[in-house]
Amino acid sequence: MYLQLQQQLIQRVSDLLKRQYDVELPRIVVDQPPNVGLGEYALPLSFELARKLRKPPRMIAEEVVAALGQVPGFEKFEVAGAGYINARINREEAARLLLDPSAPRIGSATGKKILVEHTSINPNKAAHIGHLRNAILGDTFVRLLQAAGARVDVQNYIDNTGVQVADVVVGFLYLEKKGKSEIEKLIASAGPPPHSFDYYCWDLYARVSQWYEESKENLKLRLQTLHDIERGGNDAAEIGKLISMAIIRRHLETMERLSIEYDFLPQESEILHLHFWESAFEQLKQKGVLYFETEGKNKGCWVMKRAISPQAAKRQAAAEGNDAGEAKGGQNKDGPDEDAKVIVRSNGTVTYVGKDIAYHLWKFGLLGRDFGYQRFYCYPNGRQVWISAESGEKDHPHFGGVNAIYNVIDSRQADPQNNVIEAIRGLGYTEQAEDYHHFSYEMVALTPRCAMDLGYDVSEEDQKRSYIEVSGRKGFGVKADDLLDSLIAAAQKEVDSRHPEMVGQERHEIASQIAIGALRYFMLKFTKTSVIAFDFKEALSFEGETGPYAQYAIVRASNIFRKAGLSAEEILGGETDLHFLKEDDELWELWLRAGQLSSMIEQCIATTEPAYAAKFAFQLAQQFNNFYHKHHILTEEDEAKKGFLLATAAVVRRALIHSLELMGIGAPIVM
RNA sequence: GCGCCCGUAGCUCAGCUGGAUAGAGCGGUUGCCUCCGAAGCAACAGGCCGGGAGUUCGAAUCUCUCCGGGCGCACCA
Numbered sequence: 001m002y003l004q005l006q007q008q009l010i011q012r013v014s015d016l017l018k019r020q021y022d023v024e025l026p027r028i029v030v031d032q033p034p035n036v037g038l039g040e041y042a043l044p045l046s047f048e049l050a051r052k053l054r055k056p057p058r059m060i061a062e063e064v065v066a067a068l069g070q071v072p073g074f075e076k077f078e079v080a081g082a083g084y085i086n087a088r089i090n091r092e093e094a095a096r097l098l099l100d101p102s103a104p105r106i107g108s109a110t111g112k113k114i115l116v117e118h119t120s121i122n123p124n125k126a127a128h129i130g131h132l133r134n135a136i137l138g139d140t141f142v143r144l145l146q147a148a149g150a151r152v153d154v155q156n157y158i159d160n161t162g163v164q165v166a167d168v169v170v171g172f173l174y175l176e177k178k179g180k181s182e183i184e185k186l187i188a189s190a191g192p193p194p195h196s197f198d199y200y201c202w203d204l205y206a207r208v209s210q211w212y213e214e215s216k217e218n219l220k221l222r223l224q225t226l227h228d229i230e231r232g233g234n235d236a237a238e239i240g241k242l243i244s245m246a247i248i249r250r251h252l253e254t255m256e257r258l259s260i261e262y263d264f265l266p267q268e269s270e271i272l273h274l275h276f277w278e279s280a281f282e283q284l285k286q287k288g289v290l291y292f293e294t295e296g297k298n299k300g301c302w303v304m305k306r307a308i309s310p311q312a313a314k315r316q317a318a319a320e321g322n323d324a325g326e327a328k329g330g331q332n333k334d335g336p337d338e339d340a341k342v343i344v345r346s347n348g349t350v351t352y353v354g355k356d357i358a359y360h361l362w363k364f365g366l367l368g369r370d371f372g373y374q375r376f377y378c379y380p381n382g383r384q385v386w387i388s389a390e391s392g393e394k395d396h397p398h399f400g401g402v403n404a405i406y407n408v409i410d411s412r413q414a415d416p417q418n419n420v421i422e423a424i425r426g427l428g429y430t431e432q433a434e435d436y437h438h439f440s441y442e443m444v445a446l447t448p449r450c451a452m453d454l455g456y457d458v459s460e461e462d463q464k465r466s467y468i469e470v471s472g473r474k475g476f477g478v479k480a481d482d483l484l485d486s487l488i489a490a491a492q493k494e495v496d497s498r499h500p501e502m503v504g505q506e507r508h509e510i511a512s513q514i515a516i517g518a519l520r521y522f523m524l525k526f527t528k529t530s531v532i533a534f535d536f537k538e539a540l541s542f543e544g545e546t547g548p549y550a551q552y553a554i555v556r557a558s559n560i561f562r563k564a565g566l567s568a569e570e571i572l573g574g575e576t577d578l579h580f581l582k583e584d585d586e587l588w589e590l591w592l593r594a595g596q597l598s599s600m601i602e603q604c605i606a607t608t609e610p611a612y613a614a615k616f617a618f619q620l621a622q623q624f625n626n627f628y629h630k631h632h633i634l635t636e637e638d639e640a641k642k643g644f645l646l647a648t649a650a651v652v653r654r655a656l657i658h659s660l661e662l663m664g665i666g667a668p669i670v671m
Numbered sequence: 672g673c674g675c676c677c678g679u680a681g682c683u684c685a686g687c688u689g690g691a692u693a694g695a696g697c698g699g700u701u702g703c704c705u706c707c708g709a710a711g712c713a714a715c716a717g718g719c720c721g722g723g724a725g726u727u728c729g730a731a732u733c734u735c736u737c738c739g740g741g742c743g744c745a746c747c748a
Binding site: 029031033034038044047050051057081082084159161162164166226297298300301303306308309311339342343344345346347349351352410411412415442445465467469498514525526527529530531533535537541543544545546548549552553555556557559560562563564607611615618619622625626628629630633635649670671 | 697
C-alpha cells in the first residue's frame, strides 16, 4: 500500500517538475516526516532545486503544492519547515486497501529467474554457528525474492574434492586405520547428534590437523590423498565420496530443522569430471581474458589481470574522467604483471578460481555443458533435491541459465569472487557481470567468555580480544545441532510450565517453533557487515528484541479472536467503520507500518540486507504491544469502535505473520 | 606494502542513496497482573555519533586525513 502510493506520488511530482520548471531530477527523494501527524511522505526537493531555480525553497514548495492539486489516494499536500513538501494519505482509502485480502501484489522481481547459492559447507564435519548465519541469510533472501515475484532455484555447492574432505579421509585411513567397509558400518550405526557421523568427523578432522603438525611425512599423505580424490577411480576417492555423501545428508537434516530447503546440490567432482573447465578455458583464451605469461614469477602459467575492488574501480574511473588520456593500469608497464592472478598453473592444472569461472558460466547458461542430475532426497512436502552426477537420470529439471545470481559467501572471499566477476565481464558478458551478486556477510565469532565456558583453552592474548574466530580445523566452535538443542530445551522448559494442560507432542512443537524463531531472528537482526560475537546468554534469550517477542505479539492477537469467537479473516472481509483513523495518529501509525511490508521487501532486495525484515517485524510487534496495552478491545462498549479495533488487530496480525514467514519463523498457536 | 569492513548510551547493535528533536534491546533504578496471557507495558538515568579538516542551506550519514580494531591479498584449496 505504502509503496504503491509512493510510486504514484513520485510519478506525479516528476511530471509536474518537468512541465512547470523543465527540470528532471535523477531521483526524487522521499522521506518520512518525524511523526505521522505531519503526513506520510516528506519531499525535500525544494532544497535541491533552490539554487537551480534561483528561488527560496519555501517558495518552490508552495508553488509545487499549488500545482499538484488533487491526487488520487492523497488527502492534501502542505509546506512544512524551511521548505519540505509533506503529503498526507487519505487514511480511510488506504486502510481499505489493507483490509482487502485479495489485493494483488506485484514485486520488482516478477518473472525473473534467480539462483541463490548458500550454505555450501565443506562436507567433512558438522555444521557450526557460522554456517547457520550463512544458511539463514540465504534462505531468508530466497523467501524475500519469492515474495517479490521471482522464481528462485536454491543451490548448495558441495566442494567434495577439496583438502577438507581429504583430511578426513587421511584421518580414517592413517590415524584410525579404517577401511571402506568399516566406515560404511560406522555411518550405518551412527545415531542422532551427538552420536552422529558429522560429529564424529568434527573431532577426527581436528585430530588430523594436529597430526599434520607432527611430521612432514604426514603432510605428504594429505597431498597424495587429495590428488587421488581429484583423479577418482581409487580407494581414497571412494571413501571421500562415502564421507561426503553421509555428511551432506546430515547437513540437510540440520537445515531441515530450520525449514531450510534446497533444489540442487552441484558437486565439484562433476565440474572436474565433466570437463567444465575445458570449455571455459577455450572461451577465456579466445577472448584474451587469459594470457600465457613468459616471464617473471608466473612464467609458464595462464594468468589474468587481477580484479580491483568495485570501490577502487569507481575511484579509478573518476580519476580517468579528470585527466583522460593518461596510461591506465599496469598492463603496459615494463616487465610482466607480477600481481596477475594465476588461473592455470605451470604444471597445467587449474586453480580454484578457474573452476569457479567455469561453474559460473554454467550458472548463466554460457558454458555449453551441463551436469547430470540424480534424485537425492525428497522433503515431506514433496520438494525434490537433486544432486549432480556424471551420468544422471533421464527425466530431470534443468538448473542454471538464470537471469541473476546471489552467492551467499562470507566477506573473506571477496577477492576470489571479484576475480570471477572480472573474468565474466572480460568475456563480454557485461549484463551477467552486473547481475552477479556476491552476498557478502561477516563471520560469527565467539566471545572469549563463551569460548572458555565451552571448555576451550583461550590464550591470554585472545582473552583481551572482543571476539575469537571459529575454526573447524581446530574443532573450535559451537555446533548447529547443539545450539538448536539447547534452544529447544530452554523453550520447552517455559512451555511446559505455562501449558501443563497440553499434550507433550504439542508442547514440543511449540517449543521448537520458539527456538527456531529465536535462532533465526538472532542471526538476522545484525546487519551483514557486523561481526556477530556469539554469546549464549543473548542467543538463548526470548525477551526484548527477539523472535519470540514478535511471535508473542501474534499469539496475543490470535487470543483476542479466539476469545471473541471470531476469525481474523472474517473481520478482514467484513464491513469496518474506518473514520476512527482520522483523529487518532497512533492507530493510524500502526496501520501505516503494516502497509509498509512490501516497501520493506523491496528495500531488503535492493540492498541485499535481510536485517530490515527483522527490524520491521520487531517494530511492528512493538507497536502492536503498545496498542494491545492501551485498548482493551473485548470490553469496548462502542460497537463501531470495537469492530474497528478488531480490524486493526487483524491487519497487524496478518502483516506480522507474513513478515515472520519471510524470515522462516512460524507463528505458534499459543506460547 | 595494497585492498575491504568496523568504530554511535555501561554492553550488544539500528540509523548512513545527506534533511526536521540521534533510536532499540540488554543491564541499572522505579512502577503496572480482579482486566483480550507480564515471553508484556510505562517511566527515569545513561551520547564531544573515535579525533581533525573539507564539501553543503544542512553531516552520525559524503570526501580526505589520522588513530584504534578485524579480515583478505599463494602456481594452497
